[in-house]
Amino acid sequence: MPIFKSLIEKTAYGVCAKIGDKIGLSTTRIRLFFIYTSFLTLGSPVIVYMILAFWMNMRRYSRERRSAVWDL
Numbered sequence: 001m002p003i004f005k006s007l008i009e010k011t012a013y014g015v016c017a018k019i020g021d022k023i024g025l026s027t028t029r030i031r032l033f034f035i036y037t038s039f040l041t042l043g044s045p046v047i048v049y050m051i052l053a054f055w056m057n058m059r060r061y062s063r064e065r066r067s068a069v070w071d072l
Contacts, residue, residue: 015052 016030
């Protein structure tokens, strides 16, 4: 269970933390915004959240891949 929790915290909450760092708001406020707007709009921000999470993971993967190629 701790491995699963660690994986979720690294991937799922990275979106709110990144947005909070860019905008200058606390991560808690960003998370609450996503939760409230999801209830009000019947879940459409969840789709945006998943797209942002996928995009951030792809950027991280491409950076790791690029650095591995340069290390050779």
